Amino acid sequence: MSITKNNIREKLDQFTSHWTPHIIAELNGQAVKIAKIKGDFIWHKHDEEDEMFWVIKGCMKMELRDQTLILHEGDFTVIPKGIEHKPSAENETQILMFEPKETLNTGDGQSPLTVKNPQKI
Amino acid sequence: MSITKNNIREKLDQFTSHWTPHIIAELNGQAVKIAKIKGDFIWHKHDEEDEMFWVIKGCMKMELRDQTLILHEGDFTVIPKGIEHKPSAENETQILMFEPKETLNTGDGQSPLTVKNPQKI
Numbered sequence: 001m002s003i004t005k006n007n008i009r010e011k012l013d014q015f016t017s018h019w020t021p022h023i024i025a026e027l028n029g030q031a032v033k034i035a036k037i038k039g040d041f042i043w044h045k046h047d048e049e050d051e052m053f054w055v056i057k058g059c060m061k062m063e064l065r066d067q068t069l070i071l072h073e074g075d076f077t078v079i080p081k082g083i084e085h086k087p088s089a090e091n092e093t094q095i096l097m098f099e100p101k102e103t104l105n106t107g108d109g110q111s112p113l114t115v116k117n118p119q120k121i
Numbered sequence: 122m123s124i125t126k127n128n129i130r131e132k133l134d135q136f137t138s139h140w141t142p143h144i145i146a147e148l149n150g151q152a153v154k155i156a157k158i159k160g161d162f163i164w165h166k167h168d169e170e171d172e173m174f175w176v177i178k179g180c181m182k183m184e185l186r187d188q189t190l191i192l193h194e195g196d197f198t199v200i201p202k203g204i205e206h207k208p209s210a211e212n213e214t215q216i217l218m219f220e221p222k223e224t225l226n227t228g229d230g231q232s233p234l235t236v237k238n239p240q241k242i
Contacts (some may be wrong), residue, residue, distance in 0.1 A: 005183075005190045005198045008175075027171035027199050028221055030151055050148035054129075062126075069126045077126045078148050098219060100149055 008034070008056065011096055014121050021097065021118045031101040033118060035091050043086045044109030051079045051099045058093025062086070068091050129155070129177065133215055134211050135242050142218065142226050144241045152222040154239060163211045165230030172220040179214025183207075188209045 011024045011034060018038045025032040036062065053062065054076040062069040062077060063086040069077055079085045087095075106114040131143045132155060139159045141171040146153040151154075158181065174183065175197040183198060184207040190198055200206045227235040 003185060003188070003190070003198060003200065003204065004190050005196045006201075007193075008195045008197065025173055025197065025199050027173055027219065028151065030149065030219070032173065032219065052146055052148055053155065064124060067124070069124070071126050072128075074129045075126045076129065076146065076147050079126060080148075082122065098145065098146075098151070098153065113207065 002115060008096070011121055012036070014058070015024070018092070019105070019113050020115055023081060023118050023120045026101055030100055033097045033099065035095055035097070037087060037089045038091065040088045041086060042106060042109045042111045042113060043084055044107035045084045046081055046103055046107040048081055049100045049103045050081050051097060051103065053077055053079065053087070054096040056094040056096055058089060058091060060093045060095060061088045063088070129217070132156070132242055133177070139213070140226070141236055142239045144239050147222055150222055152220060154218045154220070156206060156216055156218065158210045158216060159213045162207060163227060163230045163232045164205055164207045164232060165228035166205045167202055167224055167228040168225045169202055170221045171180055171202050172218060172224060173210070174200065175217040177215040177217055179210060179212060181214045181216060182209045184209070213224055
């Protein structure tokens, strides 16, 4: 297996679509995913998986049922399994997610935004 | 459980020591750790754990037995389990690691640099 280095900015430059997670690394059954987001996502939860969100650039809103977090560049949060959440961003925002490899972006939600097999880049 | 947001820069400002990983998030049995590094670490490997390194600020050298990677800001790499590696940094460098919660910083190596219970910040 070849061990290489990669760069987050170069990876982000490889796609322009919104709400399409791309896998940039896999380890220990987990995946590191990046996405560009703009507008509203759907309310959903992941029954078995915690999910970390990290804002690389821009500003993201994370609505929970009892509070709303505003995440700016360098801010991160962990949404524990079972907790309903709804990400959104007024302007295009670049985010990174740490989560199990099999985590579905829309969790238990039904939506055309579901990406069943995120692309590895 | 209260869900909060945190900031990577604020977390990095909370300590000055070198080669002392600090846990900033835990999820799915994994930990997100940050460290400030300067000088040489030891050769070691983790028999059961893959380890992701990401340079937040500065420049890190990652020696492997058959190659050397130079990681600048925004660069990342995954060192698969079982692979010997030796991190170092000429000048102080800030890094993030994503790995199983129980991963010992010095792996199978014997060193006074071992941190058995990384502080959560």
